[in-house]
Amino acid sequence: MKPGSSVDDLGVFFEGWHAEVATRAAAVAGDWAVDLDADDRARTHEAAQALAAAGLLAYCVPQRFGGAAVGRPDGVDARALTLIREALGWADGLLDTAFAMQGLGSHPITLAGSEAQKARYLPGVMAGARLGAFCLTEPEAGSDVASMRCRARRDGDRYVIDGEKAWISNAGVAGQYVVFATVDPAAGRRGITAFVVEPDDPGLTVEPMEVIAPHPIGRLRFAGCAIPVERRLGAEGAGFKLAMRTLDVFRTTVGGAALGMARRALDEGLARALGRVQFGEPIFEQQQIAAYLAESATELDAARLLVFRAAHLRDTADRRVSTEVAMGKLFATEAAQRIIDRAVQIHGGLGVTRGSAVERLYREIRALRIYEGTSEIQRVVIAAGLKAGRG
Ligand SMILES: Cc1cc2nc3c(=O)[nH]c(=O)nc-3n(C[C@H](O)[C@H](O)[C@H](O)COP(=O)(O)OP(=O)(O)OC[C@H]3O[C@@H](n4cnc5c(N)ncnc54)[C@H](O)[C@@H]3O)c2cc1C
Secondary structure: OOOOOOOHHHHHHOOOOHHHHHHHHHHHHHHOOOOOOOOHHHHHHHHHHHHHHOOOHHHHOEHHHOOOEOOOOOOOOHHHHHHHHHHHHHHOHHHHHHHHHHHHOOHHHHHHOOHHHHHHHHHHHHHOOOOEEEEOOEOOEOOOHHHOOOEEEEEOOEEEEEEEEEEEEOOOOOOEEEEEEEOOHHHHHHHEEEEEEOOOOOOEEEEEEOOOOOOOEEEEEEEEEEEEHHHEEOOOOOHHHHHHHHHHHHHHHHHHHHHHHHHHHHHHHHHHHHHOEEOOEEHHHOHHHHHHHHHHHHHHHHHHHHHHHHHHHHHHOOOOOHHHHHHHHHHHHHHHHHHHHHHHHHHHHHHHOOOOHHHHHHHHOHHHHOOOOOHHHHHHHHHHHHHOOOO
């Protein structure tokens, strides 16, 4: 079985150099061994090192700032990032998360950082030495981002941050936290401002959380956390737009991770159906089992078309593509859940036995329908696009 990341069948969406990116990502995915008993945080550092050594983290940073990414004014290429996540998602959700967070946790710096901020943070991101984090969600502000309460007050040449963030990937391992806080709660989204907080800043504490699949995640508490004014990213009030511009790129790549996980489930399901004999023949010969596989293969191809259409438009179209991006994320993550569920069913008891690949995928896929905008929020975005005539 090989990581299913290829550009061959979707050439219309790609340029020549994408094939090499897919091949390189597939090599890392093929060499990576899942270890369910290892510590998530130690494993995340190992993953970042492997991704850096293969040159994949360089695609998180534009060429003009020392990386490998070429493209839009913001310089990252959504197709390359999505292809990489497709290959990594096939291998291991933790490996995929390690890659995604280097992008998500650095893109606001790429977009809005000063030269000094870029020089301080981006080289470490590419080397896998500084792990990234993107801190938007709060206990009382999830889908409704603009209702955030985390507060930043200007005090001379510092900002003082108070509040809490929750479900933050890489909490406790990150070397830099891009934190969104409001400088004016009455201003709603226009008060939201981005800052870079470092792990040893006084007043920051981290508490780990546990989710259903291996994933370094936790809560951040800010109690009078004072940081220099130079750590503000962009202007006061520009944080909401910055977060949304970042999500426009990375939502597409979540679809890529879902494709990889779904492809792995299809591979595992097919192998089991061909090898498992019941009633004197492989269960593949049972029409119901063959039909499960046929449906999964069709849904996977449909998902790939939507995800790579979104990535291609994001890289090439001269307009907002939030609707197409939302369609790709919604369809791919929901389809992947169904494809993985069918693979579990094909495995019978083995499918729910801890340690089997499909059991792990069943837990790994679930969060992708929730983070970076739930499926319901993607439908809200698509419906808004329809109303505005962009359907
Ligand atoms: C594994 C994992 C990793 C994460 N990593 C990060 C991270 O690194 N950084 C970060 O900032 N956040 C992160 N998150 C948080 C994630 O982005 C939020 O969980 C998500 O945005 C949903 O917010 P919530 O959990 O508060 O749910 P809520 O907003 O409370 O939503 C609960 C339910 O109500 C629905 N709902 C809410 N509003 C509407 C609406 N207008 N229309 C229809 N339905 C609606 C939702 O779709 C959902 O089904 C992570 C979450 C997980 C699970």
